[in-house]
Amino acid sequence: MEISEDSLFQSVKEIIRQSREKVFRIANSTLLLTYWQIGKLIVEDEQQGKERAEYGKYTLKNLSQKLTLEFGKGFDYTNLSNMRKFYIAFPIVDTLSLQLSWSHYQLVSSLDDKNKRQYYLNEAVQNNWNVRDLKRQMNSLAYERVLKHKESSPESIHSVLKDPYIFEFLGLISAVPPQRRRIKTNHRSGQNSF
Numbered sequence: 001m002e003i004s005e006d007s008l009f010q011s012v013k014e015i016i017r018q019s020r021e022k023v024f025r026i027a028n029s030t031l032l033l034t035y036w037q038i039g040k041l042i043v044e045d046e047q048q049g050k051e052r053a054e055y056g057k058y059t060l061k062n063l064s065q066k067l068t069l070e071f072g073k074g075f076d077y078t079n080l081s082n083m084r085k086f087y088i089a090f091p092i093v094d095t096l097s098l099q100l101s102w103s104h105y106q107l108v109s110s111l112d113d114k115n116k117r118q119y120y121l122n123e124a125v126q127n128n129w130n131v132r133d134l135k136r137q138m139n140s141l142a143y144e145r146v147l148k149h150k151e152s153s154p155e156s157i158h159s160v161l162k163d164p165y166i167f168e169f170l171g172l173i174s175a176v177p178p179q180r181r182r183i184k185t186n187h188r189s190g191q192n193s194f
Contacts, residue, residue, distance in 0.1 A: 025098070028098065028101055028102075029098040031102055032096055032098060032102060032105065033093065033096075035082075035083045035086055035102060036083075036086060036087055036090070036093055036096065038080070038083045038087075039083035039084045039085070039086045039087025039088070040087045040091075042056075042059070042060065042063075042080065042083065042084045042087070043084060043087050043088060045059060046059065046084075060077055060080050060081060060084075061077055063075075063080060064076050064077040064079075064080050067080075082106050082109065085109040085110065086105055086106070086109045088109075089105075089108070089109040089111075089117060090105070090109070097121060097125050099125050100121065100124055100125065101131065103131040104121070104124055104129075104131055104134055107120075107131065107134055107135060107138065108120050108121055108134075111138075116143045119143045119146070120134060120137065120138060120142075120143065123137065123142070
């Protein structure tokens with residue numbers, strides 16, 4: 001009886017887990033698309049205003065007060081500003097990855113460089129970075145380090161092969177203390193013997 005009950009429990013547990021994951025994905029994609037549309041409306045409205053900066057501040061403050069009364073604090077001035085930045089950073093809705101959350105996009109939207117934004121988004125998706133991981137990578141200048149690495153000349157195969165750890169890994173050198181590791185030269189032919 002216990003085996004059957006455990007099997008039933010595992011099956012029901014898996015259905016609940018899959019359903020929650022599905023609901024999360026739907027809610028996340030709906031939230032992203034909603035915030036993108038709100039950002040688009042704000043930007044389009046700003047572009048019709050004569051004095052952008054002052055007009056935009058007044059409009060966002062007024063809009064945030066009304067929306068906060070109606071829907072709660074998720075629509076305060078700061079979040080509306082983030083939605084505006086989100087739309088400006090990603091003006092084509094089809095480029096959004098629905099695998100990432102609003103928090104991911106908030107972080108990346110603050111970056112001015114389009115290539116840098118795309119790098120972090122791609123890496124976040126490929127490596128399944130949560131927001132904390134993404135922030136850590138951004139703070140450690142991962143994009144800049146990758147650029148620097150690509151610009152530096154690649155190591156030649158000869159310099160890689162001189163590394164004794166490569167030889168050890170390949171099984172060409174046994175685990176001998178470093179002071180005794182030497183590549184012996186065959187005196188007759190002048191070639192190295194491993």
